[in-house]
Amino acid sequence: MKQKGIIYEINQWRIRKISNRNFLVILAVLVGLVGGLAAAGLKGLTHHIAAFLQDDVQTKYKYYLYLFFPLIGILLTVLYVRRFIRKGKFEHGITPILYAISRKSSQIESHNIYSQIITSALTVGFGGSAGLEAPIAYSGSAIGSTIARFFGLSYREVTMLLACGAAAGIAGAFNSPVAGMVFAIEILLPEFSIPAFIPLLMAAATASVISRILYSEPLFYLVSDEWVLPALGFYIVLGCLVGAFSIYFSKVDGWVKGWFAKIKNPYHKVWVGGISLGILIFVFPALYGEGYITIQQLLLGKSNSLLANSIFSDYKHVGFMVVIYGAVTLFAKSFATLITLNSGGNGGTFGPSLVMGGLVGFVFAHGINLTGLTYLTEANFIVAGMAAALSGIMHAPLTAIFLIAEITGGYTLMVPLMIVAAISYFINRAVMKYSIYTKNLAKHGDWLSYEDKDKTVLRMMKLRYILETNFTVLAPDEKPMDRRSDIIHTKRNIFPVVDAAQKLLGVIYSERLFSILMGEEVTDKTMKELAQAPIDVVRMDANMYDVMRKMDREDIWILPVLDEHDRYMGFVSKSAIFNKYRALLMRQGTYLD
Known part of the structure; x- marks a missing residue:
């Protein structure tokens, strides 16, 4: 609790003293600094392992060992992941970074700061035929995401610092600040605004300087003529x-x-x-x-x-x-x-x-x-x-x-x-x-x-966040007069009929129930007998793009939701989807302002 209080006090002080835009630039430099150190560390560690195996290991069977070095490197990587990363999930490549931006509010687990470096150095240093750039971009992204979350920044600011970390990683790995910045814009932030350049420039340039100081060996020497x-x-x-x-x-x-x-x-x-x-x-x-x-x-x-x-x-x-x-x-x-x-x-x-x-x-x-x-x-x-x-x-x-x-x-x-x-x-x-x-x-x-923002935004939605459960649930053996008060005072115009096992038996619309309660229709039927099968149902794992297509096809505004065991969970409506859609559009549209 004391530590959280200190962090809160620091954040309150910086909010009073430093504008958000300037603070983001300061953090971008910090991300670039740490990212540059990480890039230099990864290159140095990997090349030291490779140099040891290739130059310091002296035996007449040395070249036969090359058959087993990659196996040893991959085995050590797997052992490290299974031994030291038990609670979190370990992934590699650029794809998990993109997934974090799309679906995890740009939050990347902090262990990736060092675990990406250790495992890729073991894999590639022992001869694994892969590159170091994706791991260092992942490590840099974790640095940016962790620092941003430490200071309690918003989604758009966390995303920006995540991209700064990736840019720093690429810039440090290749000693190429422009390429690092362009990579972040082209791959991670395809919809960017001009202010996004400044933090990215600062992060990439800082990382490139740090990496050049600590590990100055260029990647390639080009002896070339001009093209004709x-x-x-x-x-x-x-x-x-x-x-x-x-x-x-x-x-x-x-x-x-x-x-x-x-x-x-x-x-x-x-x-x-x-x-x-x-x-x-x-x-x-x-x-x-x-x-x-x-x-x-x-x-x-x-x-x-x-x-x-x-x-x-x-x-x-x-x-x-x-x-x-x-x-x-x-x-x-x-x-x-x-x-x-x-x-x-x-x-x-x-x-x-x-x-x-x-x-x-x-x-x-x-x-x-x-x-x-x-x-x-x-x-x-x-x-x-x-x-x-x-x-x-x-x-x-x-x-x-x-x-x-x-x-x-x-x-x-x-x-x-x-x-x-x-x-x-x-x-x-x-x-x-x-x-x-x-x-x-x-x-x-x-x-x-x-390119297809409507479809993308709809598929980003999680059904559990827009599920509506405030409906009056009717039991199958009840009759309309038994629930007269509940039916009259509800704000909903549809009623699910659900049995003791939470199975959805059908739905009844308010018009039918009001007609019975007002005496316009004389019947002694139970709710189960009055219920009609829903036009369609939605599963909890469905994405909203498919749900909207289903609603448009059936020309309906609301559908019942069932879990994997066919138990009633609630309803999903077009109005709830539209409200969430607008919120997500605003979130995406402003995260690079």
Whole structure:
């Protein structure tokens, strides 16, 4: 109680002394500071684990151990989650952040601040083929949400600081403040207003500075020439290829998730996933960890590095073998990533999207160069492929353009980046209405879509919050005169007839009961005999979009609600839905003012 009193006093003081807008900027800087520390800590911890396993472990059987390192990392991740996160729920990726915004008032459990860092460092550090960007975005979002709730801020302010945390995480992970801010706007806050820029800018810039101070190693070194006009057609073709690949990846994502969902025992998932991943890495060493080292080697023109440490190293100077092996590695990477994430490891598809896009760009440009018909700058096409993949898979073309330009220094390639990102996005969007992050949310009616706001807002409603229970319930063996007073004084025009087991036997409208009470209709029937079956019923787990469609189809304003055991719970009316709809619209419309 004393602690709550102190927090209350602090909040009262800051409300008197600091305007809400200025206080939000101060908190954004704080979120950026902590987010930058988290990003630097995650990168440092992961790379220390990887360096220890790769450099400090010395044994003649070292390379055989690579078969088991990913399994060990995933097992340690699962053990940590099951041992230390018992009360809360542990999830990974960007999707849970979007769900928190849509359905949980932007509240993210605080343990994600550190648990995302620990588990992703174990997964990726031991060779799991996933990225660190989604975990650090999740950790940053938890930082922003926790700080906002500590100060008792409103929903729109909690959402803003959550987005600031995600922006800080991305900015710190990539040392790319602009991309961090654009990511938050494009993915988390699709309906933003100009004032939203300031907190996001401050959070992303602060995180980038802190991360650069603590962990200054750049992600990529780009040795590139300016793009030339004759290559424009090839960039268009590359955008189409990556767009098609992004569709393939989204389809495979659903298939792999479904396959692992059939394995109920979490440790069985670990063994199946870990051993599968180990075999893939043994055949394709480039799949170990994030995969950025492979992309950097390709950017430097070392095309034979793909096969250098593999069982096919004897063919590393054979051009067409490099192209074939690169193409197979690309598809193996898609499975390795999804196996890592669905078998219990923690990471994201953000980083792997960059790697896969870079491989598409390399295979395409290197293959064209081998024909001798023309010469393409392979580094340029690797960079363009990275942007195209991120754009298509995430449905985030702006994030892709600015992120790749920042992390590679490839600002001279801005036009090709814009072209391939746009083409890949539109190709994927033509087939996949939702991104890899939002498809499952949309499937379950949990996605906060701004393209079809009416449907989205209705699906956000929980029936239990608009359920009306103040109806006069009639017993089946009663007669109208037995309940004369209750019937006359009620404000409702419909009466449910419910038996002792709470089963709904039917409904009676007030007109019929008043007709009997006024003597206009002479009858000695009981309530059960007078009751008529309702036109339709609603279940407690129904979403309001389906309820409204049902009401419109039957041209009715009110329907009875039953639970899963067919017990009467109350009624849901159009007027209650409309009132809740207006409240939710006001809430969404103002959270970025």
